[in-house]
Amino acid sequence: MESSVSCPWCGNDMRLEQRVCPSCLHEVLPWHLEGIDEDGAPERNTLLADADLLSAEESGDTANDSGAAHAGTLSVDEIASMTLEELLAASFICGRCGSRECSVNEAAMNGTGLSRLFDFDYIHLMYTSCEECGKVEWYDSEVLRRKTPEEMSRLLAKLFSDKNKGVTGMNRRRFHEYGLKVGRMKTGPLNSIADVPGVSAGHVTLLSEGDDQPVVRTGVTAILPHQGNLFREKAAAASYVINGFGKTAGLIQVDELGTLEGPVMLTNTFGVSAAAEGALRYMMEQDDGIGGEAGSINIVTGECNDSYLNDMRGLHVRPEHAVEAIRLAKEAWEQRRPVGEGAVGAGTGMVCFGWKGGIGTSSRAVAAAGREYHIGVLVLTNFGSGVDLSILGEPIGQLLARNEADDRKEDGSVIIVVATDLPLDSRQLKRVAKRAAFGLGRTGSIAHHGSGDIVIAFSNGMLTPHDPEQDLLAVQVVREDGPLISECFRAAADATEEAVYSSLFAGTDMSGRSGREVHAFPVDRVIGRFEARSAF
Structure with missing residues (x-):
């Protein structure tokens, strides 16, 4: 009715x-x-207001909460005299890396179509961006400004409390920082996809909940193939479908033309259209010819189903989030910020082998023609049955107790993005992309029936101009009759395997919709298994 x-x-x-x-x-x-x-x-119970997630009125905490860090050192009178921007900056502790340095900005977003489901011309959103790891958290500034100084004191103490470290997974070490090593190849300096010159990634993380409100655990991740005009200088690209139970957009043209002409976007399954729209709007803003004299543009967007924790039916990802993720990716390159891992961006609500998954990254160095190149991988992990988990050949999944998340109905998915500065053409990139499946298989994946396992590979070492001046183009490519191409295969497999492990090691405990909880991977329990191994 x-x-x-x-x-x-x-x-x-x-x-x-x-x-x-x-x-x-x-x-x-x-x-x-x-x-x-x-x-x-x-x-406004806006889904972007992290402040409502930890309402001061409901928390029962006092202004003198002993767990407060910066916030606990501010008196009510000091809070009353400070602007909201100053309060957030003074109280900030990054929930991922523990840094106390951030930038605070406010944005009034607008758009058309789906992006007008919320009136972004009216609602002003404030966000903090960690200067160390780039993690972004959004707040509804109107909600915060309605707080009294007393309420704000309690709220800031709750939001930025040191006692939250055990929940948010602050200062967790990366997989390789335990001395664990995948394969025999050397990693890049950052051991991430950002080791490929010009490649960067940015995340927008959406976390919110409240009484009678949906639980939001999702986000958007943007990967830039290079820092120039992505449309005018197209990176060579290819894709490989390990198992096709997925809703990725834009791959038909990639495989037909062999190029990538925009950022690679990652989000949840129902956020594909919004993320693609946001990337399209960003690209049109950068280039007036798109959609006009220069023709159309192909936006590639990958997805995984995060509905175990996230209210995916709420369509909470908006085009504005994709635009912001791209902006943060540009900023990450300019400021040389590391790529965030774990429950960030598109990885916020993802589950891997029954444990908290999300974003992971790794890289390998490849020597060619007297110089060093890199193959970097970024994964979005949302796949696997817990009992199948294998780490460096050890049947870890069989040694750990089963947990509730391992009984979820969805088979999950994984998106693997492979980047390189080696001059590989589209055909060669597809060969490299296929080898990522070997690395995935080492972790215990069998590519379940309902798992969309997709590889997207690109090279910024081979760029094709949108408007070439000559009919015949001279290109330089990697030879395929020697060990070099095999080393590329090895690099893709090893980096993919380690990236999956990194997504698990960076995972954090997270509650979600319907009272569900997904636990962080028990790193300390697992490390002892490897202490006697020569790889340690």
Whole structure:
């Protein structure tokens, strides 16, 4: 039965089943009708407000909470005298790396189509960006500014408390930092996809919940093949489908033309269209010819199903999040920030082998023609049955107790992005992409029926101009009758394997929808297994 209601924003009649008011284009959900603020507008339980996740009124914490870090050192009078930007900067502790340095910015987002489900012209969003690891957290500035100094004191103490370290997984070491090594090849200096010159990644993480509100555990990750004009200078590219139970967009043209002409976007399954729209808007903003005299553009977007923890039906990923992820990827390159791993960006709500998965990355150095090149891998892990997990050949999954997340119905998926500065053409890249499957298999994956296991490979060592000046183009490619191409295969397999392990080692405990919980991988219990091994 349809329910006729008055839109709480504009007052016009609409059907609740529509979800979006046809007059003002606001999203209208049942909890929007439950309260009106002092300005006559609905109380905004926005899904982007991390402040509502830890409401001071509900927490019961006092202003003198002994667990507070920066926030606990600020008096109520000091809080009353500071701007919101100053408060966030003074209280900040990164929930991923533990850094206390951040930048604080405010954005008023706008758009059309799906991006208008929330009125971004009205709602101003504030975000902190960690100067060390680049993790971004979003807040609804209107919600925060309505807090009294006393309420803000309790809220900041809760948000940035040192006692949250055990929950957020602060300062967890990477896989290789335990002395563990995959294969015999040398890693790049960063042991990440960012070792490939010009390649960078950015994450936007969406975390929110509250009484009668959906639980949001999702995000967007953007990978830039190089720092120039991606459309005008197209990177050679290819894809390989290990198992095709996936909804990745843009791969048909990649395999037909052998090029990539924009960023690679990663998100949840139902966020593909929004992420693609955001990337498209960004690219059109950078190049007026796109959609006009220069023709159309192909946006590649990969996905995994994060619905075990995340309210995926809520369509919480918006085009603006994709734009911001791309901007952060550019900023990461300029500031030489490391690639975030674990529950960040698209990896926020992902589960791997029954443990908290997400983003992982690794790289290998390859010598050719008297210089050093790199093959880097970034994975989005959301796959595997716990009992199958294997680490460096050890049947770790059989030694660990089963957990609730291992009983989820979905088979999951994995997206593997392989980048290199070696001059590999599309055909050669597809050969390299196939070898990523070997690295994936070493971890215990069997590519379950419902698992969308996709490899996307590109080279910024072979760029094709959008408007070549000559009919015949001279290109330089890696020879294939010697050991060099085999070393590329080995690098892709080894880096993929280690990237999967890194996503597990960076994982953090996380609760999600329907009261579900996914635990961080028990690193300390597993490390002892390897102490006697020669690889340690």
